[in-house]
Amino acid sequence: MLMTVEELRQYINTDKSDTVLEAMLQALELTIRRYTNNNFQNRGFRVEADIRGNVFMSESLIPFEVGDTIMVSESDLQSDCLAAVTEVNDLTFTTDNEWADDDNVLVTKVVYPADVKLGAANIIDWQLRNQAMNSGDTSAAPVASETISRHSVTYVTDATETDLSTEFGVPRKHVAFLKGYKKARF
Numbered sequence: 001m002l003m004t005v006e007e008l009r010q011y012i013n014t015d016k017s018d019t020v021l022e023a024m025l026q027a028l029e030l031t032i033r034r035y036t037n038n039n040f041q042n043r044g045f046r047v048e049a050d051i052r053g054n055v056f057m058s059e060s061l062i063p064f065e066v067g068d069t070i071m072v073s074e075s076d077l078q079s080d081c082l083a084a085v086t087e088v089n090d091l092t093f094t095t096d097n098e099w100a101d102d103d104n105v106l107v108t109k110v111v112y113p114a115d116v117k118l119g120a121a122n123i124i125d126w127q128l129r130n131q132a133m134n135s136g137d138t139s140a141a142p143v144a145s146e147t148i149s150r151h152s153v154t155y156v157t158d159a160t161e162t163d164l165s166t167e168f169g170v171p172r173k174h175v176a177f178l179k180g181y182k183k184a185r186f
Contacts, residue, residue: 001069001084002029003117011121014128024127028120028168029082035167035175037183039071039080040116045109051102055092062093064109070095074106082110119177126170 002025005018014021033039045063049056056062064070068085072078083095112120165175 001025001082002032002112002120007117008121008124011118012125012128016128021124024124025120028123031168032116032120032178036178036181037185038181040110040112040181041071041108042111043108047107048104049107051099051105053101054097054099055094056099056105056107057092059091061090062088064088064093064107069110071108071110072099072105073108074104075102077102078105113181115177116181119174123168123170123174126174130170 005021005025008021008025045068047058047060047063049058051057064085066085066088070083070085072081072083077100081097081099083097085093086096087094163171163173165172168175
């Protein structure tokens with residue numbers, strides 16, 4: 001997982017429910033991974049395992065901790081699936097997902113750098129502010145100019161239609177941090 005909802009709430013102030021923020025984080029994580037063609041794997045934390053009854057079993061010590069995000073690969077049934085580790089023993093671990101029984105899957109820890117997490121929080125913050133402005137709530141919108149007589153208020157906008165990223169739907173300046181993480185597609 002890109003970050004927890006509690007972690008996200010440290011960066012933004014919103015009254016949206018945890019389930020809405022969780023869905024936004026999951027969707028953004030998939031978009032970032034697709035856009036950069038980068039799976040953010042830490043290959044130093046990798047193990048081969050068999051899956052039986054949603055339990056991953058390995059012949060070597062498990063290099064993960066509770067809360068780590070893992071990616072399952074080299075599987076015909078559930079390749080490139082992401083999950084969070086919920087329980088760890090010496091040779092077994094479980095996650096928050098349901099899994100089909102499988103043999104010899106490769107499980108790798110996924111780690112997102114701090115700038116990716118902060119950039120994701122900025123993207124979600126922009127999306128929430130933009131939703132509020134579009135629904136008529138201008139209380140948090142910065143004012144560009146205001147005229148008292150005949151009362152006229154102009155609010156600052158930080159994006160135009162031509163400035164929006166087609167992949168993310170936010171201004172390109174909020175996506176610029178991902179440029180260094182893009183990998184070539186073959």
